[in-house]
Amino acid sequence: MTRIQRAAERYPGGDPAAGIETRHALSFGSYYDPDNLRFGALLACNEERLAPGAGFDEHPHSHTEIVTWVVEGELTHHDTAGHTTVVRPGDLQRLGSAGGVRHVERNDADVPLVFVQMWLAPLVPGGEPAYEVVRGLDGSYDLPAADARLHLLRPAAGESAPVPAADFVYVHVVRGTVRLHVDPATDLGPGDAARLTGPAAGTLVATTDAEVLVWEMRDWRKGLG
The missing domain is CATH 2.60.120.10 (Jelly Rolls)
Structure with a gap:
């Protein structure tokens, strides 16, 4: 979702x-x-x-x-x-x-x-x-x-980066613009965020030079992974 x-x-x-x-x-x-x-x-x-x-x-x-x-x-x-x-x-x-x-x-x-x-x-x-x-x-x-991991992504325009598969993934665009290829594909700009409930991996493609913070989190009810 x-x-x-x-x-x-x-x-x-x-x-x-x-x-x-x-x-x-x-x-x-x-x-x-x-x-x-x-x-x-x-x-x-x-x-x-x-x-x-x-x-x-x-x-x-x-x-x-x-x-x-x-x-x-x-x-x-x-x-x-x-x-x-x-x-x-x-x-x-x-x-x-x-x-x-x-x-x-x-x-x-x-x-x-x-x-x-x-x-x-x-x-x-x-x-x-x-x-x-x-x-x-x-x-x-x-x-x-x-039980979380923060990914710092800085793709240049046209570059792609994987979005991790996890129980919960939070994508926050700090600067620039990106296209998030999940279902459905979505364009995100500065201050926009996406919450992904998985596990289902995706791909992020920068449409301009961008800086993105991505939290990869487990379901806290499962305990440490």
Whole structure:
């Protein structure tokens, strides 16, 4: 089964007056849809835009794996586990909030910040917080805590890339345009997403130079694969 969500169909959020604009793919905050609570392990896929000087003050998280992909600008992160980091385009940040952690996310640069933040449900709640930054991600990133794998695809115009076969596959177009060859074939642009319930592999063909994030997830009811 394939479900397409266009960029314009995302739920608006954030605080524009404070320089924060957010677009939610799933139920989040005050936007509640009982039929759109999660997809596989994915609990949230938020497109965030922060003006220079804007940000999220210290706030708590628990029992969530938070993966952040910076598209433009610089994200300054600080958490109560003692990590202070600047995350730049091409870097992937992962915060395993475990039994509880508080953090701050800000745009301390003088240019706009754009990032995609994805929350996933861990297989086992609790434990100690974990943090890492992968500089210049190229290829895939495994997230065993959620039995998930993130694929970074950067096909040039005309190039193709396989879409993995899994119980749940989430395709998010960061930039450029692609044609997703599943049943039926679908054109996707920036901010568009496809949710594939499988297992059924497909193919993605770039119609312009593109950057695409693809989550490969198992059915959490089956346990670790």
